[in-house]
Amino acid sequence: MTVFAAQVSGRRRARRLLPDLTGWGFVLPATLVIVGLSLFPAVWALLLSLRDGDLLTGGEYVGLQNYRDMLGDTELAAAAGHTALYTVLFVPGSVVLGLALALALNLKIRLIGFYRTCFFVPYVVSAAATGILANFVFDPDFGIVNAGLKALGLPATGFLQDPGQAMLTLVVISIWGGVGMPAVVYLAALQDIPRELVEAARVDGGVGRHVLRHVVLPQLRPATVFLLIWQTITALQLFDLVYTTTKGQPLDSTTTIVFYLYRQAFQLFHSGYGTAIAYVLFLVTLAISGAVLWRSAR
Amino acid sequence: MRRRHLAHLFLMPAALLFVAPLVWMVLTAFMPDSDINTYPPKLWPEHFTTAGFARIFTEDDYPLWLANTVIVAVAAVAGHVVLCSLAGYGFARLSFRGRGLTFGALMATIMVPTQVLMIPTFLLFKNMGLIDTLGAAIVPWLASAFGVFLMRQFFLSLPKELEEAATIDGCSRLGVFFRVVLPLARPALATLVVFTLLGAWNDLLWPLIAISSEDSYTLQLGLATFSGARHTEWSALMAGNVVAVLPLVAAFVLAQRHFVATMSFSGLKG
Numbered sequence: 001m002t003v004f005a006a007q008v009s010g011r012r013r014a015r016r017l018l019p020d021l022t023g024w025g026f027v028l029p030a031t032l033v034i035v036g037l038s039l040f041p042a043v044w045a046l047l048l049s050l051r052d053g054d055l056l057t058g059g060e061y062v063g064l065q066n067y068r069d070m071l072g073d074t075e076l077a078a079a080a081g082h083t084a085l086y087t088v089l090f091v092p093g094s095v096v097l098g099l100a101l102a103l104a105l106n107l108k109i110r111l112i113g114f115y116r117t118c119f120f121v122p123y124v125v126s127a128a129a130t131g132i133l134a135n136f137v138f139d140p141d142f143g144i145v146n147a148g149l150k151a152l153g154l155p156a157t158g159f160l161q162d163p164g165q166a167m168l169t170l171v172v173i174s175i176w177g178g179v180g181m182p183a184v185v186y187l188a189a190l191q192d193i194p195r196e197l198v199e200a201a202r203v204d205g206g207v208g209r210h211v212l213r214h215v216v217l218p219q220l221r222p223a224t225v226f227l228l229i230w231q232t233i234t235a236l237q238l239f240d241l242v243y244t245t246t247k248g249q250p251l252d253s254t255t256t257i258v259f260y261l262y263r264q265a266f267q268l269f270h271s272g273y274g275t276a277i278a279y280v281l282f283l284v285t286l287a288i289s290g291a292v293l294w295r296s297a298r
Numbered sequence: 299m300r301r302r303h304l305a306h307l308f309l310m311p312a313a314l315l316f317v318a319p320l321v322w323m324v325l326t327a328f329m330p331d332s333d334i335n336t337y338p339p340k341l342w343p344e345h346f347t348t349a350g351f352a353r354i355f356t357e358d359d360y361p362l363w364l365a366n367t368v369i370v371a372v373a374a375v376a377g378h379v380v381l382c383s384l385a386g387y388g389f390a391r392l393s394f395r396g397r398g399l400t401f402g403a404l405m406a407t408i409m410v411p412t413q414v415l416m417i418p419t420f421l422l423f424k425n426m427g428l429i430d431t432l433g434a435a436i437v438p439w440l441a442s443a444f445g446v447f448l449m450r451q452f453f454l455s456l457p458k459e460l461e462e463a464a465t466i467d468g469c470s471r472l473g474v475f476f477r478v479v480l481p482l483a484r485p486a487l488a489t490l491v492v493f494t495l496l497g498a499w500n501d502l503l504w505p506l507i508a509i510s511s512e513d514s515y516t517l518q519l520g521l522a523t524f525s526g527a528r529h530t531e532w533s534a535l536m537a538g539n540v541v542a543v544l545p546l547v548a549a550f551v552l553a554q555r556h557f558v559a560t561m562s563f564s565g566l567k568g
Contacts, residue, residue: 023394030385038407041418118313126500
């Protein structure tokens with residue numbers, strides 16, 4: 001009797017255990033990698049930001065001192081300003097241009113594959129390759145852009161070597177490399193809008209401009225929300241292109257938050273301070289994403 | 299009709315402006331430096347030469363960096379294809395204890411930026427002896443939460459009946475997965491492969507931190523330092539660029555059909 005009961009409950013346990021084992025067998029390898037290299041370091045980073053580590057040793061516990069230091073750090077404030085300028089120009093620039101390209105591409109015209117490839121190919125070109133190309137094209141003395149300006153009778157400019165223009169030049173280069181993503185996302189969203197909807201608006205006497213504003217744009221809203229968040233995150237994390245073109249120069253005019261963080265953590269070995277900056281950047285990103293989502297939900 | 303002509307009037311100059319720098323990059327790679335270092339710069343090679351390519355493949359460590367990047371990219375793609383599709387299927391179709399909590403925890407990490415992770419990961423890898431080896435560049439690319447999410451969304455969109463029929467025919471779960479499900483997942487896998495390749499091939503910040511000896515340099519790290527060392531040897535620099543960019547352009551052109559379609563089921567589009 002007891003043997004029988006034990007057998008039954010054993011079998012029942014086996015019946016529950018088997019799906020558990022199968023399921024975990026499928027998900028465990030990826031889960032280990034992601035937990036080990038994302039979740040665990042994310043928690044560890046928070047603890048590191050409360051210490052004055054030097055990248056070799058953990059350092060002493062200093063509480064919120066690293067966060068307090070950030071408040072009085074004028075170089076960090078300048079880097080935040082440069083990053084904000086870049087973000088404010090790059091995000092709307094790439095999203096609006098991406099929308100314009102997608103609207104034109106959606107007219108069922110010829111050569112659509114050719115156009116789509118032209119706009120998207122710069123997106124796959126790495127920051128290192130883009131940097132070399134940009135240094136070549138925008139060279140103040142020998143570059144093609146200044147040669148073109150001169151041919152048009154305009155004065156030559158310094159571009160990446162002029163403190164007043166370097167960040168703007170980086171915005172232009174980033175839009176060149178980054179507009180393909182919004183264009184493709186918008187194009188996919190446009191192709192999802194039911195034709196009847198747009199045709200009905202036209203029949204009702206809607207002019208192109210009004211149909212766009214009151215019918216098409218509201219339909220594209222989820223895509224717009226996604227793109228605004230995605231491009232903002234990309235912009236706030238600008239590093240690669242700065243590293244391969246200006247290295248933060250001239251006169252620190254292109255030092256971004258992440259470039260400053262890199263220098264603090266890996267060149268000056270202030271790993272605790274670097275982690276604190278990274279965490280604040282993370283919180284700012286979350287706050288902006290939250291604000292965009294909250295506004296779009298209303 | 300008129301609107302379409304207007305569209306070409308806007309799109310054609312814009313498209314040419316976008317590809318012009320890349321076309322010129324390819325042309326410059328085939329010019330001798332004497333043609334390039336003139337003012338105004340020449341747009342078309344007068345003396346066609348492959349000296350720039352010859353130089354990067356014989357005088358520099360470029361072939362080594364290329365090989366390193368190929369190793370990193372192949373490992374990243376293989377890791378993503380196997381681990382993310384297994385996990386994506388597990389989360390989409392199998393029920394087991396702790397599924398919801400685990401999936402939620404993985405998805406939460408999508409929001410955490412690399413910058414937060416890189417300092418602890420550096421310390422972790424230092425303790426494991428991985429720093430300054432190619433392994434340091436490979437391990438973070440073996441799987442990603444985004445890959446798991448992408449594959450799960452795709453598997454959720456597949457009809458269940460196919461798998462049920464195969465299960466009744468006596469296939470094991472793993473058999474069903476490899477013989478029935480994975481062949482159907484080709485469009486999603488194409489997207490996963492392109493995004494992984496793009497990330498692993500072009501990554502600069504993490505190799506810059508984790509690798510310091512030239513033998514273990516990746517291509518991007520090599521290019522970034524190369525541009526300082528070979529300052530005005532533009533034909534070699536551009537040849538290096540062309541070789542570095544070409545595989546990704548090819549991958550994109552081959553896969554672009556698939557990943558415009560993938561954006562719809564993954565919920566990325568409106």
